[in-house]
Amino acid sequence: MKAFENQSSHRISLEKKVVGRQTFQSLLGQLFGFLIALIILGLGVYLIERGYEIAGITLFGIDMVGLVAIFVIGKKSQRNKLSERE
Secondary structure, eight states, X not given: OHHHHHHHHXXXXXXXXXXXXXXXXXXXXXXXXXXXXXXXXXXXXHHHHTTOHHHHHXXXXXXXXXXXXXXXXXXXXXXXXXXXXX
16 A cells, blocks of 8 residues: 555656646747747837838738737637537
């Protein structure tokens, strides 16, 4: 019985570590994604101000479309996961 309790405690501690690391990686990914999007948006605005309207608007537009797509796909994925659990 003691071996079972030890194995259970070990498994719980491993699961806590895995969940903690996944949460950290997710947060880090969101932070880097936000920084990259912010840099690209800033670069688009900079190009527009410097007179490169087509390049700036294209860069700005592609970034915005990408961000919107990520949020739409993320929401759809969340809905699918929730509906699978029910």
